[in-house]
Amino acid sequence: MDFDLLRTLKFLPGIVLGLTVHEFSHALMASRCGDTTSKDQGRVTLNPLKHIDPLGFVILLIAGFGWAKPVEFNEKNLKNPKTDVLKIAAAGPVSNALLAMVLSVIFVIWMSTITYDYSKGSSFIFEVFRYGIYINWGLFIFNLIPIPPLDGSHFLLSYFKKYPALYKGLYKYGSFLLFALIIGSAITPVNFFPIWPAIRFLGDGFLSVIGFRF
Numbered sequence: 001m002d003f004d005l006l007r008t009l010k011f012l013p014g015i016v017l018g019l020t021v022h023e024f025s026h027a028l029m030a031s032r033c034g035d036t037t038s039k040d041q042g043r044v045t046l047n048p049l050k051h052i053d054p055l056g057f058v059i060l061l062i063a064g065f066g067w068a069k070p071v072e073f074n075e076k077n078l079k080n081p082k083t084d085v086l087k088i089a090a091a092g093p094v095s096n097a098l099l100a101m102v103l104s105v106i107f108v109i110w111m112s113t114i115t116y117d118y119s120k121g122s123s124f125i126f127e128v129f130r131y132g133i134y135i136n137w138g139l140f141i142f143n144l145i146p147i148p149p150l151d152g153s154h155f156l157l158s159y160f161k162k163y164p165a166l167y168k169g170l171y172k173y174g175s176f177l178l179f180a181l182i183i184g185s186a187i188t189p190v191n192f193f194p195i196w197p198a199i200r201f202l203g204d205g206f207l208s209v210i211g212f213r214f
Contacts, residue, residue, distance in 0.1 A: 008061055010124065014103075014132030015060065016048050018096055018139050019068040023051040025095035026071035026088055033084035035077035043071055065182055070149065082158070089154035093143040100136035101206060103129060108212045137202045141195045147181075148174025 024046050027038035042050055053069045060066025071088075078084040107129040146156035148171055157170060181192040204214065 010127045011061075011131050011135070013128055014135040016052070017132065018099065018136045019057075020046055020048045020051050021095050021099050022092040022139060022143070023068050023071055025091040029088045029091035030071060030073040030078075030084075033087060034079040035073045035075075037073050037077070038071050041072065043069075063186070085154055086158060089151040092151050093140045096136040096139040096143070097202075100133050100140065100203065103132050103136065104203075104206050104212075105210060107133065108207065108210050111212065133207070134199050134203050137199045138195065141198050141202075142193065145178075145193070147178045150178065 023043065027043035027045075030037065031039045031044050038044055051068050053067055056067035056069075058066070073088060075081050075085060110125075110129070143150050144152040146152040148157070153170070153174060184190060185192045208214075
């Protein structure tokens with residue numbers, strides 16, 4: 001696989017910002033719900049170094065998928081465990097959606113202040129913004145997939161707690177299933193995660209709503 005340095009430089013700000021805000025939001029919500037684990041570990045911060053997993057980040061740059069450091073919390077310390085777990089899970093994806101919207105607004109304001117000649121191709125800053133917007137919509141959608149360890153799995157697993165054997169099986173083998181589906185999408189013609197149309201729909205749709213004309 002060829003390593004495109006220029007593309008990586010355009011991609012980097014969006015993914016670093018997206019992963020940092022995502023994990024920070026998990027940590028902040030857990031802290032507000034009564035558990036201090038993430039706060040004690042220094043995770044209630046917007047410092048990327050506290051959230052980026054080195055191996056997961058390198059694989060992300062090379063292969064297009066990866067991971068950050070998961071935020072830990074003790075369910076027993078939560079004020080209302082049943083609902084607080086779902087709040088913590090939702091905080092990450094929701095933060096990415098909000099970040100995508102904020103970036104979109106800044107992008108539209110910036111574009112309205114410059115004279116931009118599309119015949120000369122996209123500028124570096126233009127591409128950085130577009131990558132950042134799409135990446136964060138992608139993090140929002142991807143993390144809602146109900147397969148452990150993705151955030152969406154908490155909504156599914158909360159239902160299956162009444163079936164202990166099934167719950168344990170999903171929790172134990174979910175990561176293997178997710179990894180298999182990702183690898184399958186990479187080496188076969190079958191795309192097990194056809195989320196790009198949804199990313200374009202949300203990304204381009206919101207930009208259109210706030211006044212950007214393609």
